[in-house]
Amino acid sequence: MSQLIHHLRQHLPENQVITDELRLLAYGTDASFYRLIPEVITIVETENDLKTVLTAARQNQRPVTFRAAGTSLSGQAISDGVLALIGEGFATCEISADAGKVTVGPGMVGGEVNRRLAPHGRKIGPDPASIGAARIGGIAANNASGMCCGTAQNSYRTLAGMRVMLADGTVLDTEDARSRDAFSLSHAVLLGELERLGRNTRDNTRLAERIRHKFKIKNTTGYSLNALVDYEDPFDILAHLMIGSEGTLGFISRITYQTVVEDPYKASALVFFPDIRTACEAVIRLKPQPVAAVELLDRPALHSVENKPVLPAIMRALGEDAAALLIEVRAASADLLQEKIAAVHGAMDGIATVEPMAFSTDPATCDMYWKVRKGTFPSVGAMRRTGTTVLIEDVAFPIESLADATLDLQALLRHHGYHEAIIFGHALEGNLHFVFTQDFGDPAEVDRYARFMDDVCQLVVGKYDGSLKAEHGTGRNMAPFVEMEWGKDATDLMRRIKALFDPENLLNPGVILNDNPHAHLENLKPMPAAEDIVDRCIECGFCEPLCPSHRLTLSPRQRIVSVRELSRRAAAGEPAGSIGEDYAYMGLDTCAGCGLCSTACPVGIDTGDLTRRLRGRRLGDSARAVNAWTGRNFGTLATVSRLGLSAGHAVAAVVGDRLLGRLSGGAWKSPMPHAGKAPAARTGSGDPVVYFPTCGGRIFGPSNAGDAQLGDVIVELLRRAGYAPILPAGFDSLCCGQMLASKGMTEEAEGMSRTLEAALMAASENGRYPVIMDASTCSARMQQHLAGRLKLYDFHEFAVDALLPRLMIRKQAGPVALHVNCSVRKNGADAKLRTLLRACADEIVEPASVTCCGFAGDRGFVVPELNQHALRKIHNELPAACACGVSTNRTCEIGLSAETGINYQSIAYLLEKCSRPLENPC
Structure with a gap:
């Protein structure tokens, strides 16, 4: 063990010091095309943790890189020394009384900050495409911008104050007078030098004008030298130098933003x-107009998405020289919006368009338009050859040169053989992104990339004096070219700033400034073929905020990174080693398989499919035999499971739920449901409807003794609404197969689905009657299985469409907690679930911190820590007076009840209670 790791383990909790090979690889990978493996990873939850890390690194002369979400694209979030991961202790958010300011920790996801600001009609200025995953630490440290942010609302322009830790461990809070006074005494030399550098820079007319000119357009190449000409107070200079410094000058532990209006x-x-x-x-004409965003797409970009459904047919008929602009206007009122639209039409008068310009205020249409823009990058990524990397570069030109520069860039891409490349960008800022695929496993291909990048730099800087990096940060990718863009005087100024803040060069060395002219061609990330269902992954990390196992074990991105390395080792004849051993638990056992990752993935990858495939391969003959028997004898299994629950309750009555929970490794829950039973078939008049009670509700009864069984509740609701429920023949021995599918038993699971299909077809007279199921996961599986053959409804969908119009509802008093099951989210059926709940309750609480609950069928019994981790934040969002909780999946409800102490049940229970006839009051 190195002295560095020994020091860290002496001063940090064990779970915050990571040295195992699997997580060093997986946690150490970011969205860029570079790879360094850290010596150690530390999770920092407090400033004291970080100070410990900096002290240990300084004593052992090891570099430190701060890491937020790792969505950065230029190699600035990786390290071969100490990688300091920002923990949840830094996920803080405080909104001022008037919402004009928001003070946030670097661990907050940008999209979550905006969600909290939304009720106030405000948001933060930066709006990067990665805002749903990127954390504030990275957004500020990279001065990220986006489609609507421009240069006026980025972190630099909307900064109100910050708290920062320097390389020597000193903390400065620029919003605290006492902190400033103390810092003035302890770091008088630093402040004095910043003041002198600022004064000298402003006095150097040529340099000052050069700096001002460079920042008229988007520019994240090098340090924020505009701080030296925009401000005179050394505290202001220091704070603004931190913006865009990519963790090379210090650590931003808190930042206060001036918020901006979010027009409705x-x-x-x-x-x-x-x-x-x-x-x-047209862009030049639109620049002075009241437009929020203008996105440019060249013809190859349009080609990449033109065949997607619902996109305009005209896209497929455009000429090969065509282009498009996606224009958005925003306003505080409908009348003002129309005024802005009229202004845009006036500005465009006389500009030739393929068809007349038409604005839409329909959210679905606008969403479709933006899918054109947002779908371009992932489309190229999805179509690339296996083993290649998709690259997205980011430059900016003076807007008056945008047309010539775009044509030159297209020609350059063709000249170097990047025929699949596309160009799009934030046209109002002259900011272009170009996307292409690259093979870094072939030296000849690396050489081609090197020649291309040299030519790009000559084009951007030499011909147009633009920015080599507009918003993605300098990183390792453009560090060798900083002096080419800025010139020697400005770059020497940057070197003095770096030496002033970090004299030992321990903070993220090699990033922003790098004297190695080939640094951008070294430490390239391998992208070997692994599994066809995940080979398209671009390792962006957008999936991570939705994953219930993220930061417990692995995220979807980290699972794919690990599988790629295992595949590389297998192809090279190398042993899997500890990565293979540890992946069994971290990669497979603790994956919920919920598929929510696919809803955020730019290329639609469901990493749960990978997990299920690998679980199936891992099964031995005996396990396969047991699972196969289960598929053939499910009725027997259901009976045995009910007996087990009854026996468990008998034991718990003697030793208590808590002790039994410990003895069972967490599998026994408190409260644990009582044994369920199948609903009794009841004849009656009314409209026929087929109801299949799923096995979760048949095996796991209510948590409270004396409550009705789920099946009986739904049968009563159907009858109350004038329906005659039909139960499929032999339903108590039937299952949709989800339980086997989750274990990778695909063929056996399909056999169970086919058996259930036959029963549903018979009961519904081949689809003559509607069919409903009462567990969303099972409903989703059978909806996919039956697609085109039989219409099947999840209970809440049928309830909204067919029950609410026939029932008299009296709303529930008190707040009701809602958990939207992951299958409902993936199917887009959450709107109907909320509609149903709003019909039954005046006050609804939907914890934003919870995506998938992590119970995942049997995972909550087998690896209960997954369920606990997924729900670790829910307690802070549920009011103490919560009347009850509702969801749409029985096992999810078990886990939610156990973790919150609130009785979660199917929403059918609440609907039944709220629709009881007056003569039978609650």
Whole structure:
């Protein structure tokens, strides 16, 4: 064990010091095309933790890199020394009384900050495409911008104050007078030098004008030298130098933003032009107009998405020189929105378009337009050859040069053989992204990339004096070219700033400034073929905030990174080693398989499919035999399971739930459901409807003794609404197969689905009657299995469409907690669930911190820590007076009840209670 690791383990909790090979690889990978393996990873939850890390690193002369979400694209979030992962202790958010400011920790996801600001009609200024996953620490440290942010609302321009820790462990809070006074005494030399550098820079007219000129357009190449010309107070200079410094000058432990207005009224137009030049002429006219965003797409970008459903047919008929602008306007009122639309039409008068420009205020239409723009990058990523990397570069030009620069860039891409490349970007800022695929496993291909990048730099800087990095950060990718863009005087100034803040060069060395001219060609990340269902992964990390096992074990991105390494080792004849051993638990056992990752993934990958495939391969003959027997004898299994529950309750009555929970490794819950039973078939008049009670509700009865069984509740509701429920023949021995599918037993699970299908077909007279099921996971599986053959409803969907119109509802008093099951989220059926709940309750609490509950069928019994981790934040969001909790999946409800102490049940229970006839009151 190294002295560094020994020091860290002496001063940090054991679970915050990571040295195992699997997590060093998986946690150490970011979204860039570079790879370094850390010597050690530390999870820092407090400033004291970070000070410990900096002290240990300084004593052992090891570099430190701060890491937030790792969505950065230029290699600035990796390290071969100490990687300090920002923990949840830094996920803080405080909104001022008037919502004009928000003070946030670096661990907060940007999208979550905006969600909290939304009720106030405000948001933070930066709006990167990664805002749903990127954390504030990275957003500020990279000065990220986005489609609507421009240069006026980025972190630099909306900064109100910050708390920062320097390399020597000193903390400065620029919003605290006492902290500033103390810092003035302890770091008088630093402040004095910053003041002198600022004064000298402002006095150097040529340099000062150069700096101002460079920041008229988006620019994240090098340090924020504009701090030296924009501010005179050394505290202001220091704070603004931290923005965009990529963790090379210090650690931002808290930042206060001036918030910006989030206008409620929006309209979008997707406008097609005969050629790029005409589109760019339109951009110049739109620049002074009241537009929120103008996105440029070249013809190859449009080609990449034109065959997707619901997109305009005209896209497929455009000429090869065509281009498009996606224009958005926003306003505080409908009338003002129309005024802005009229202004845009006036500005565009005389500009040739393929068809007349038309704005839409329909949210679905606008969403479809933005899917055109947002779908371009992932489309190229999804189509790339296995083993190659998808790269997205990021430059900016003066807007008056945008047309020529775009045409030159297209020509350059063709010249170097990147024929699949596309160009799109934030046109109002002259900011272009170009996406292409690259094979870094072939030296000749690496050489081609090197020549191409040299030519790009000559084009951007030499011909147009643009920015080599507009919003993605300098990182390792552009560090060798900083002096080429800025010149020697400005770059020497950056070197003095780095030496002033970090004299030992321990904070993220090699990032922003790098004297190695080939640094951008070294430490390239391998992307070997692994599994066809995940080979398209671009390792962006967008999936991570939705994953219930993220930071417990692995996230979807980290699972794919690990599987790629295992595949590489297998292909090379190397042993899997500890990575293979540890992956069994971290990669497979603790994956919920919920598939929520696919809803955020730019290329739609469901990492749960990977997990199920690998679980199936891992099964031995005996396990396969047991599972196969289960599929053939499910009725017997259900009976045995009920007997087991009854026996468990008998034991718990003697030793107590708590002790039994410990003895069972957490499998026994408190409260544990009582044994369920199948609903009794009841004849009656009414409209026929087939109801299949799923096995979860048949095996696991209510948690409270004396409560009705789920099946009986739904039968009563159907009868109350004038339906005659039909139960499929032999339903108590039937199952949809989800339980086997989750274990990787695909064929056996399909056999169970086919058996259930036959029973449903017979009961419904081949689809003559509607069919409903009472567990969302099972409903989703059978909806997919039966697609095109039989219409099947999840209970809450049928309840909204068919029960509410026939029932008299009296709303529940007190707040009701809602958990939206992951299958409901994936199917887009959550709107109907909320509609049903709003009909039954005046006050609804839906904890934003919970995505998948992590119970995942049997995972909550087998690895209860997954359920506990997934729900670790729910307690802070549920009011003490919560009347009850509702969901749509029995096992989810078990886990939610156990973790919160609130009785979660199917929403059918609440609907039944709220619709009881007056003569039978609650």
